[in-house]
Amino acid sequence: MDILKPLYERVVEKNMHEVEYLQAVSEVLDSLECVVRKHPEFIEQGVFERLVEPERQIMFRVTWVDDQGRVQVNRGYRIQHSSVIGPYKGGIRFHPSVNLSIMKCLAFEQTLKNALTGLHLGGGKGGSDFDPKGKSDGEIMRFCQSFMTELYRHIGSETDIPAGDIGVGMREIGYMYGTYKKLTNEVNGAFTGKGLSYGGSLVRKEATGYGLCYFMEEYLNNNGLSFTDSRVVISGSGNVAIHAAEKVISLGGRVVALSDSNGVIRDEKGIDLDVIKEIKLVKRERIKAYLNYHQEATYYDYPKAIWSIPCDIALPCATQNELDLDDAINLVKNGCKAIGEGANMPSTREAIHYFLDNKVLFAPAKAANAGGVACGGLEMTQNSMRLNWSFNEVDHKLKEIMINIYRNITECSKEFDEEGNLVLGANIYGFLKVADAMVAQGII
């Protein structure tokens, strides 16, 4: 970093302990040095300064009562990062690791990601340090209701439209949306990821995983590769991982490993996805339970073991910073040729540099996992039109969006003399969209 270094130093000073936020900002500012040289007007207009300061940060107490009648207190967040392109849009995460730094990092990334989709969506993110694991349905419902008694006043179909993320699926969205309607007396689709019976869209639950594979298939094909007959490892076994696995299999690939936060299951015959869905989506058990159905499979008691399993393609689809330099070295040593980030910021900065230096195809999260939010945008369109599109219609639009993202960021990497560097292409393409809209709307 050179011209933007003083700005980055100010960001560090102001947000000293926010490790994840600083990680995201430094990675993006690094890519934007070449933009500054071409567009000095962005400095004069304070565009970079504005980009690294969220428009609004909301933090609140969430009080609820557990099944034993004890009062519980959690912290809730909504970061409304940028509305220059459209209403704030981004998921809600329930996980004990949630803090201000992670929320700001994800909201910042979301603004650039949403700009890549070509839809008019700004960026935001929210969540709580509430841990849904092991909670009863009643506890989850009471928590969601309490969370919404504050959040409802900050969101709306024209202002801020949340969706799901880690720990927030259709059940939680149902409870939150139900409370939102009760408190506002409005039925306006202020959430996406809703159930099909009350305004949800077909393909939304599959969208991030499918979108990742559409993006990757285009990327692989343009580089003489394909999912067909490839060995694929996918970390996680949640919404993104399961649907990525489903699409990889339908494209002719063999998924040999999946994981959860306790460990990894490896099945050389190819993972039996029906069993995974039964364990994870129906019974909500640990992935180790796969051994009860397939004794010949292997279980590793350590989630990172997945990166030592030989593969052609790796899709990190679990969580941030799950893949570090050592993991990257292992993957490359074992012949991995392509990485597609399904999770947000799963690879550390050092791992990304290692992949790029070793000519491994690398698809960064903000481009490769934009299918979820893109489909959220399509759900908003259907809600406004009071129409439901068929599965094929939505799937077709999703595929088109993902292929366009691939083409636009590839082209952008060429324009900025870093052909094939999609990290740079995605950061610059997203930034230029946001920066143009910011300048057009004046200093505000």
Ligand code: NDP
């Ligand atoms: P889920 O909560 O459905 O699943 C997360 C999965 O990751 C779970 O299987 C969890 O296991 C596993 N996991 C958590 N930590 C680790 C770890 N350290 N090692 C291995 N596995 C781990 O979340 P989603 O699938 O929705 O989200 C996954 C990622 O994708 C997140 O980064 C999210 O921000 C991103 N994303 C999600 C989108 C969506 O549409 N859902 C859209 C765009 C991005 P366990 O069951 O043990 O907790």
